[in-house]
Amino acid sequence: MSNRMTNIVVPVLAVILGLIVGAIIMAISGYNPVVGYQALWEGILGDSYNIGESVRTITPYLLAGLAVAFAFRTGLFNIGVEGQLIVGWFAAVWIGVVFDLPMIVHLPLALLAAAIAGAIWAFVPGVLKAYLGVNEVVVTIMMNYVALHVTNALIKNMSDGSDSTERIHESASLKSSFFEQITDISRMHNGIFIALLAVFVIWFILQKTTLGYELKAVGFNRHASEYAGMNVKKNIVVSMVISGALAGLAGAMEGLGTFGYVAVKSGFTGIGFDGIAVSVLGANSPLGVVFGATLFGSLKYGAGNMPSAAGIPEELVSVIIAIIIFFVASGYIFKLLLEKFSKKKEVK
Known part of the structure; x- marks a missing residue:
């Protein structure tokens, strides 16, 4: 079996x-698997509203997964995507509320602010990793908490003690009247185009540019890259900055698209952490992230219909989603078995 065919068959299997x-878990627990999966399907693609909401859920996962995947391809574990997303969300909304400009200026400015905020938040662990050898996993995890509490304080200050900001001006909004019409007033927005454009840009950087080659080389073997004359420290910082910018844009999708404001949070959004799973599902490649985000986002939103339509408890729904993701994430095992089977067949 060819490598390309294997890459298609393994995820499907x-x-x-x-x-x-x-289905076995549902049956053992006393629930009808057919009814359960029917409810899941209807929750994802049952009508135009659910389709729109599924796409809306997928959008930030695309950028969060891309942020994790990009850093991983360059040998770094950016566990701080959650914090970078939160500061990006706040920065985008701040621009959207404070300024009142023409849309052609206002929306790009808000998106740029989100990307810069996320990049700055990732710049700190990048510099510490590159120049002091500090483990980026520890620093990025800690900065998630800093981001959460700092933005909560800024929201309180910005809204005179209120728990949420004002809504952004329409000129900074990603909402689309066209999508609202065709999806029965769902919250699907134009951010999906930005996310897909980001996928293409990151793919192009990694596959077609010198920068991408150097970043991947540093990820494969840092010492060999340094011996070859590459500026390893600079590439580490650049990698983290680009990853953080993508995470900041994921926050902008929520701030400018789904909600239109930012509120004080008692805990993390979870999108940044889920981005790790999305990246793993996509084998840490830009195009694979599209598959991972689509699967993860669809399951996340569609599963919300299972408790009401099939009477399946939310806890069991979470277990079922986890099982499906576990098998997809373990796809390399199936790939290994297929390769061994093909070799034995060739020998015979």
Whole structure:
């Protein structure tokens, strides 16, 4: 079996096995798997509203997964995507509320502010990693908490003690009247185009540019890259900055698209952490992230219909989603088995 064919067959096989095991768990727990999966399907693609909301859920996952994948491809573990997303969300909304400009200026400015905020938040662990050898995992995890509490304080200050800001001006909004009409007033917005454009840009950087080659080389072997004359420290910082900018844009999708404001948070959004799972599902490649984000986002939103339509408890729904994702994330095992089977067949 060719490598390209294997890359197609393995994810499909993993999803099927995940669904089968999920069905067994539902049956053992006393629930009808057919009814359960029907509710899941309807929750994702049941009508135009659900389709719109599924796409809306997928959008920030695309950028969060891309942020994790980009850093990982360059040998870094950016566990701080959550914090970078939060500061990006705040920065985008701040620009959207404070300024009142023509849309052609206002919206790009708000998106740029989100990207810069996320990049700055990732710049700190990048510099500490590059020049002091500080573990980026520890620093990025800690900065998630700093981001959460700093933005909460800024929101309080910005809104005179209120728990949420004013709504952004329409000139900074990603909302689309066209999508509202065709999806029965869902919250699907134009951010999906920005996310897909980001996927293409990151793919182009990694595959077609010298910068991408150097970043991947540093990820494969830092010492060899340094011996070859590459500026390893600079590439580490650049990688983290680009990753943080993508995470900041993921926050802008929520601030400028889904909600239109930012509120005080008692905990993390979870999108940044879920981006790690999305990246793993997508094998840490830009195009794979599209698959990972689509699967993860669809399951996340569609599963919300299972408790009401099929009577399946939310806890069991979470287990079923986790089982499906586990099998997809373990796809390399199936790939290994297929390769061994193909070799034995060739020998015979």
